[in-house]
Amino acid sequence: DADVTQTPRNRITKTGKRIMLECSQTKGHDRMYWYRQDPGLGLQLIYYSFDVKDINKGEISDGYSVSRQAQAKFSLSLESAIPNQTALYFCATSDSQTVSYNEQFFGPGTRLTVL
Amino acid sequence: SQQGEEDPQALSIQEGENATMNCSYKTSINNLQWYRQNSGRGLVHLILIRSNEREKHSGRLRVTLDTSKKSSSLLITASRAADTASYFCATASGGNEKLTFGTGTRLTIIP
Numbered sequence: 001d002a003d004v005t006q007t008p009r010n011r012i013t014k015t016g017k018r019i020m021l022e023c024s025q026t027k028g029h030d031r032m033y034w035y036r037q038d039p040g041l042g043l044q045l046i047y048y049s050f051d052v053k054d055i056n057k058g059e060i061s062d063g064y065s066v067s068r069q070a071q072a073k074f075s076l077s078l079e080s081a082i083p084n085q086t087a088l089y090f091c092a093t094s095d096s097q098t099v100s101y102n103e104q105f106f107g108p109g110t111r112l113t114v115l
Numbered sequence: 116s117q118q119g120e121e122d123p124q125a126l127s128i129q130e131g132e133n134a135t136m137n138c139s140y141k142t143s144i145n146n147l148q149w150y151r152q153n154s155g156r157g158l159v160h161l162i163l164i165r166s167n168e169r170e171k172h173s174g175r176l177r178v179t180l181d182t183s184k185k186s187s188s189l190l191i192t193a194s195r196a197a198d199t200a201s202y203f204c205a206t207a208s209g210g211n212e213k214l215t216f217g218t219g220t221r222l223t224i225i226p
Contacts, residue, residue, distance in 0.1 A: 042203055042216035090157055102212040103148065106157030
């Protein structure tokens, strides 16, 4: 969905470095999510936010932190990257005010490689 | 943990044939959704079926839901090369409505 953007699209970094992945949306949605996808697996939820003041851990939050700077921006940080965090990372949004309120809209993904 | 498990993991069919993929899940749900992912890209929502619905159609897509068996199927009729992608089911349950995704079916349409 072009209304959900992620930066950077690709990133190679070294073990121990701090990395921030950013997500912005112009859909006006209140809910935002971060997922990671490993080869051959589905998406695993890292963190989710139902509004600016609401941050919740997902299934695999260890080693990650997030910040919801505004309704439109949700960033994911890896404080000290490790090789097994090499994965494809997706941001998604949803709108709690619609009938299909948990239909999610995904960004294009960030491919992160930790050496 | 994965709530949904898709079956088969991979499927190859000739263009024009119908493709069927299945999803089983473990706990009670409020709704079930199907998403498509083209290689390395973000997921795109295809269709949502609520727990009180048994069948739903959208274009060439037909989704069924059997809550007694905790399973769903996605049928794509008259397949096209552009349907080549991975397909994921996702379930929403509980009060907070976050989604839990399955492991996906990789569909290849042979021209």
